[in-house]
Amino acid sequence: MKIHLKIWRQKDRQTKGAFKDYTLEDVSKDMSFLEMLDTLNIKLIKSGERPVEFDHDCREGICGQCGVMINGIAHGPLKHTTTCQLHMRSFEDGDTIYVEPFKAAAFPIVRDLKVNRSSLDHIIASGGYVSVDTGQAPEANSIPVTHEQAEAAFDAAACIGCGACVASCKNSSAALFTSAKISQLAQLPQGDKETSKRVVKMVYQMEEEGFGHCSFTEACQVECPEDISVLNIARMNYEYNKARLLKK
Amino acid sequence: MSITIKANIPEGPLAEKWNNYKAKAKLVSPNNRKKLDVIMVGTGLAGASAAASLGEMGYNVKSFCFQDSARRAHSVAAQGGVNAAKNYKNDGDSVYRMFHDTLKGGDFRSREANTYRLAECSASLIDQAVAQGVPFGREYGGYLRNRSFGGVQVSRTFYARGQTGQQLLLGSYQALLRQQNAGKVKLYTRHEMLDLVMVDGKARGIIARNLDTGEIERHSAHAVVLATGGFGKIYYLSTLAMGCNASAIWRAHKKGAYMANPSWTQIHPTSLPQSGEHQSKLTLMSESLRNDGRIWVPNDPKETRLPGDIPEEDRDYYLERKYPAFGNLAPRDIASRAAKEQIDLGKGVGALKNAVYLDFSRAIKEYGQEVIAERYGNLFTMYKKITGIDAYTEPMKISPAAHFSMGGLWVDYDLQTSLPGLFAIGEANFSDHGANRLGANSLLQACVDGYFILPYTLQNYLADEIRVPKIDVNHKAFEETEQKVRQQLEGFLKSKGNKTAEEFHKELGKELYDKCGLLRTKAGLQKAIENIQNLRKEFTENLLVPGDIEEVNSELEKAGRVSDYMELAELMCIDALRREESCGAHFRAEHQTEEGEAKRDDENYCYSAAWEWTGNPSSPVLNKEPLVFETVKPTVRSYK
Ligand SMILES: Cc1cc2nc3c(=O)[nH]c(=O)nc-3n(C[C@H](O)[C@H](O)[C@H](O)COP(=O)(O)OP(=O)(O)OC[C@H]3O[C@@H](n4cnc5c(N)ncnc54)[C@H](O)[C@@H]3O)c2cc1C
Ligand code: SF4
Ligand code: FES
Numbered sequence: 024m025k026i027h028l029k030i031w032r033q034k035d036r037q038t039k040g041a042f043k044d045y046t047l048e049d050v051s052k053d054m055s056f057l058e059m060l061d062t063l064n065i066k067l068i069k070s071g072e073r074p075v076e077f078d079h080d081c082r083e084g085i086c087g088q089c090g091v092m093i094n095g096i097a098h099g100p101l102k103h104t105t106t107c108q109l110h111m112r113s114f115e116d117g118d119t120i121y122v123e124p125f126k127a128a129a130f131p132i133v134r135d136l137k138v139n140r141s142s143l144d145h146i147i148a149s150g151g152y153v154s155v156d157t158g159q160a161p162e163a164n165s166i167p168v169t170h171e172q173a174e175a176a177f178d179a180a181a182c183i184g185c186g187a188c189v190a191s192c193k194n195s196s197a198a199l200f201t202s203a204k205i206s207q208l209a210q211l212p213q214g215d216k217e218t219s220k221r222v223v224k225m226v227y228q229m230e231e232e233g234f235g236h237c238s239f240t241e242a243c244q245v246e247c248p249e250d251i252s253v254l255n256i257a258r259m260n261y262e263y264n265k266a267r268l269l270k271k
Numbered sequence: 272m273s274i275t276i277k278a279n280i281p282e283g284p285l286a287e288k289w290n291n292y293k294a295k296a297k298l299v300s301p302n303n304r305k306k307l308d309v310i311m312v313g314t315g316l317a318g319a320s321a322a323a324s325l326g327e328m329g330y331n332v333k334s335f336c337f338q339d340s341a342r343r344a345h346s347v348a349a350q351g352g353v354n355a356a357k358n359y360k361n362d363g364d365s366v367y368r369m370f371h372d373t374l375k376g377g378d379f380r381s382r383e384a385n386t387y388r389l390a391e392c393s394a395s396l397i398d399q400a401v402a403q404g405v406p407f408g409r410e411y412g413g414y415l416r417n418r419s420f421g422g423v424q425v426s427r428t429f430y431a432r433g434q435t436g437q438q439l440l441l442g443s444y445q446a447l448l449r450q451q452n453a454g455k456v457k458l459y460t461r462h463e464m465l466d467l468v469m470v471d472g473k474a475r476g477i478i479a480r481n482l483d484t485g486e487i488e489r490h491s492a493h494a495v496v497l498a499t500g501g502f503g504k505i506y507y508l509s510t511l512a513m514g515c516n517a518s519a520i521w522r523a524h525k526k527g528a529y530m531a532n533p534s535w536t537q538i539h540p541t542s543l544p545q546s547g548e549h550q551s552k553l554t555l556m557s558e559s560l561r562n563d564g565r566i567w568v569p570n571d572p573k574e575t576r577l578p579g580d581i582p583e584e585d586r587d588y589y590l591e592r593k594y595p596a597f598g599n600l601a602p603r604d605i606a607s608r609a610a611k612e613q614i615d616l617g618k619g620v621g622a623l624k625n626a627v628y629l630d631f632s633r634a635i636k637e638y639g640q641e642v643i644a645e646r647y648g649n650l651f652t653m654y655k656k657i658t659g660i661d662a663y664t665e666p667m668k669i670s671p672a673a674h675f676s677m678g679g680l681w682v683d684y685d686l687q688t689s690l691p692g693l694f695a696i697g698e699a700n701f702s703d704h705g706a707n708r709l710g711a712n713s714l715l716q717a718c719v720d721g722y723f724i725l726p727y728t729l730q731n732y733l734a735d736e737i738r739v740p741k742i743d744v745n746h747k748a749f750e751e752t753e754q755k756v757r758q759q760l761e762g763f764l765k766s767k768g769n770k771t772a773e774e775f776h777k778e779l780g781k782e783l784y785d786k787c788g789l790l791r792t793k794a795g796l797q798k799a800i801e802n803i804q805n806l807r808k809e810f811t812e813n814l815l816v817p818g819d820i821e822e823v824n825s826e827l828e829k830a831g832r833v834s835d836y837m838e839l840a841e842l843m844c845i846d847a848l849r850r851e852e853s854c855g856a857h858f859r860a861e862h863q864t865e866e867g868e869a870k871r872d873d874e875n876y877c878y879s880a881a882w883e884w885t886g887n888p889s890s891p892v893l894n895k896e897p898l899v900f901e902t903v904k905p906t907v908r909s910y911k
Contacts, residue, residue: 035822053546061551061773068771068817068826076823078339080512082552084653085437086343101656108656133483134823141460144340148452152445153404157324157722160395160402164359167413168406177406177431180438184342207404214404 024116026050028063030075031123032135040132042121052112056099057082057089059111060122077136084108084248087183090190091136092123097187097246105185105248125190129197129233140186142232143200149228150221151204153214166212179207181249188243188251194235199243201229202259203251209262219266226263276529276881276896279683280384285902286366289388292684296727297734304329307733308492308741310477312464312519314341316436316714317697318498319443320721321729326450328726330733333490334447334456335479337463337514337828342444345500345512346717349436350557350650352420352428353400353714355393360417364425366390371903372423373712376602377677377705378855378871379905380532380879382898384684389703389712392719397429399722403442407431418562419600420710428711433557433649436714443721462488463828464519465756467495467526467693470748474523474693478749478756482828485821487756489749491742493733494692496725497523497680498717501698503536505836505843506673506788507780510542510555514828520680520699521835528688529881529894531681531701533839534847537708537856538789540606542672543657544626553672554657556629556650558710561599563634563643564667566590566606568627572617578628578666589613597910604707604856604869605910607671611789612867614670626668635663671789675713677704677856678846681881681896685728686720689881694729696720701879706855760820763830768813772829775810779803779833779840787844792860796848800841804889807837838888845882849893852876873905 026047033040047066050059057079064074079089089106093099099109114120124132129142168176180203188199205222208214214221237256244253281292299307307330311322314336322334336344356369369390374381397415401407407429408416417426431438450456461482468476468491476491502517503509524530541560542553567586574581589609591598601609610627619625635643640663644651651662658668680688680695682702687694697717704712786792786799810833818824853862853869854876862870883892 051547051549054549055551058549058551062549065771065773068815069769071817073817074826076825080338080343080514081345081348082513083348083554084656085434086338086345086347086512087340088338088343104656108653110657110659112659137823139483140339144342144448144458144460147445148448150452152449153402154449155399155402155446156327157320157399157446157726160398163357163397163401164414166401168409169413170409170411172413173406173409176404177438180404180406180431180441181434183437184340207406211404211406213402 024050024052024111024114026059026114027119029119029121032075033132035134036132050111052110054111055082055107056093056109056111057107075136076134079107082107085183087185090125090185090187092125092190094121097125097191098248103248103250105183125186127189127195127234129195130186130189142234143184143186143197145232146197146201146225146228147204150224153208154217168211172210176207176210179203179210179251179255182251183249185248187246187248189234191242191246192235193240193242194238196237197229197234198237198256198259199247199251199253201225202255205262206255206258209258218262219269222259222262223266226259273892274894276689276894278382278896279685280382281684285383285387288384289391293727296731299730299734299737301329303737305331307331307736308333309729310490310492310495311335311498312477312496313344313498313500313697313699314444314447315344315346315498315500315697316440316443316717317699317721318344319440319447320718321496321498321696321725322456323443323446323450324722324726325729326453326455329455332450332456333459333492335459335462335464337461337482339461341447341458341460342441344440345515346440346714347437348512349714350433350555351559352418352430352435352711353396353439353718354420354427354711355397355429355715356390356427357394357397359415360426362425364427368425369393369427373703373709374705374903375908376709377707378869378908379705379873379900380854380898381703381705382879383900383902385702388724389716389719392723393715395723396715396718400439400442403446405431405438405442418559420558423709430559433559433647439714439718443718465522465831466752467523468748468752469526469690470742470746473691475742476744476749478753483823485819485824487753489744489753491744491749493736493739493742494694494729496694496696496729497699498697498721499699501676502839503673503676505780505840506536506783507777508545508550508553509673510539510553513551516832516835517839518832518835520695521839523680523688523690523693525884526690527884528690528693529681529883530678530842531879531881532678532706532846533882534787534843535677535706535856536673537603537675537677538607538671539674540603540610540671541629541669542674544621544623544668544670554653555672555674556654556667556669558603560629560647560650563646564599564629564631565633566599566627566629568613568618568620578620578630594910601910602707603710608789608858610671621668626670628666629669630666631662632666673784673788675708677701677706677708681879685731686725687728687732692732694725696725706857759831760827763814763816763827763834764819766812766814766816768815770813771815772826772833775806775814776829776833776836779806779836782806783840783843787847790858790860791847793848796844799844800848803837803841803844810834810837841888842882842891845891846880849880850876869908877905
């Protein structure tokens, strides 16, 4: 099929960016979206143009490194799918596709479609863990965790850290990402001891990094490739308020 | 001149060796630890767990990865599970049995003492991960759940749905960031190591390129650890991530570190088949699917019916037929070769006839769709996303794909390479899996190396370094190494040919699949060596890389990786050619039994090949580490 592309090109943070038009004639339906970009890049390189820089690594939907806005939607039209898992069969012959980077104040642009998402790491570093050193662990079965507890914790733990929730939020809030980690650990006996400390630190860090406030539009869950539930945000708010109250 | 090398295995009976080692290992007092710097390249399970543990102990760690976050290392993609000899199932498991399974699975080509230690430390890893909050699968009563994996008859695999690697990695990534927060680890994401710096015979630093700015940087330390993962991506189409590479270990090799058994690559039996020329990777379908899925092909190569319409009597469940004791759970090398055999007989299925069926209909009938969905739901979803097919109603189509490097940097019992002060852990080293790795053993190896072994062995080395002041990056060794790195990068840019690095990589990959993959022959390998030499020559003359050094430039990154692959590929072929036997994943057509199984030659090839760089990629020197089996007598590996 024939595909028209309008891709955001931007040399670096200092330079102004703009959309550029490209057309690909022989796109196969079985290609992934990124393989389509690979094809474009080979064409660009051979014609002496700079290829489009974009982020990706595993190409199987688990590392969270890929992610662009496709026609205004984070990771594109297919629900609960990362950019790398999106295939061209989701498009029609003759379609025009807009491709832009994830945009947020806390995600400064690196080049073209690449952005810097280290701010998400900073949130985890502020408290998204259980404080246990190597060697301190007790026998694994000495802390039973019910099947339901483990499954619920897993649902939250499945976040891949892609940042689509931020990009899809009109406030650029990282509430879904942050709450997923808080919620995972709060639901496990290993992690719940530190919940109140953790939630205060992580929420503080989230603001520090320049992410916006959550106004509960729920756009994030819709575009989240892992379908992380917005109920995690409610739990985070609950834990946060509880921690503040207890502190007073 | 070739030499016989020693692995520094501690004295004593097998079960006592590691305890003896720990009892005698040198220590560094806590106030001296803060004077010592360690470079850790890689933030996968091996690198993250080691960096976190060393940080907790009080060392200063600099941690590097090429992805934009440490959490994205390719360990994240492991699906199926992690093994541990907990014997929670009371099904006869023990450290010894796990050791024996691993040794046998590796076709008696691994080092007994290392393999035993892996099994010995396995239980602690599960404790550690659970304490970190890794949500492993649980029974309804709250205790940990297990399943069985290829090549064993007990259930010792722990799993977190189909995302075990992700959850384990998040555990160690969080531990790593906790140390970053504590100021003990400094993270350098989007940094690629481009060379190792040796000062007075010891590894003292690296040259890295900041991939966001293109800047070339010098980093120094008292010791350097490579935890850079596997290089299966050399086959281009593989289950690895796009950025996986051999560059760090290959450049260390060119500085003198031996490369061991480089040709031993595990070709995984259950990946999705290639669908077209545009394809950039092959997605793995976890081997755990073989617990409930049955593998078959139609009896008739000319079969045209849809799988559901083919009656039982017209199907060949060839694994169940050939290996009744293990059936669909036969080890990977055997399962892959058996699939290739069927495909070569023309019985392959799918448009390109390059796949076999993996069928869940019986399991769904037996347990219900809900149970199967809970076990493998995300894999079925992934399958649907990629192929558009619903595997609850139609069998999956799977085929073999390059997956895991059993080979890697040679290391001794301390996980130290042949270069003093340079250590290698995780998939980057060659140590524990012999000629074939058992499923769910490599997440374990990466974790055990990082959490439980390196912290002792590295400390043993660092104990003699406490009087060495901070290493100065202005030393001329740093200057010279940096110059070389620059020259190479400039060379790529100057070449201005008309083929991209990716195009070269694809060609190289095809050559390797064809002649140094599941099936190897003398003539084929000789031909491959010739072709690779020609391709390498063309690479130096006809490479096309756009842009500059001092900026974001993915093409330049690729060029460096492919350039290393071009040399490593030849060594792989030389390694496969020299080994005139079949063992595990290394199957030489000339050496097989009448039934077509691998035929080992213990008399002449019971060694690990540790190759030494000579300056010419075509004439490496073969050093040998003899494998001495004190406890187990190697037998013919049979899964019948
Ligand atoms: C799809 C898939 C599924 C798997 N499933 C299982 C399973 O179910 N069970 C199991 O036991 N094993 C499994 N494995 C194998 C297992 O996941 C790996 O062997 C293991 O995770 C390797 O861990 P590692 O820490 O050694 O390397 P990795 O996790 O690959 O990490 C490598 C690190 O090194 C960094 N790096 C590499 N080169 C450079 C460089 N030049 N400069 C700077 N940084 C660099 C990377 O950025 C990364 O941080 C699977 C593998 C794959 C590919
Ligand atoms: S919550 Fe969802 S969208 Fe946000 S980072 Fe995690 S996986 Fe991505
Ligand atoms: S490339 Fe890893 S999630 Fe898309």
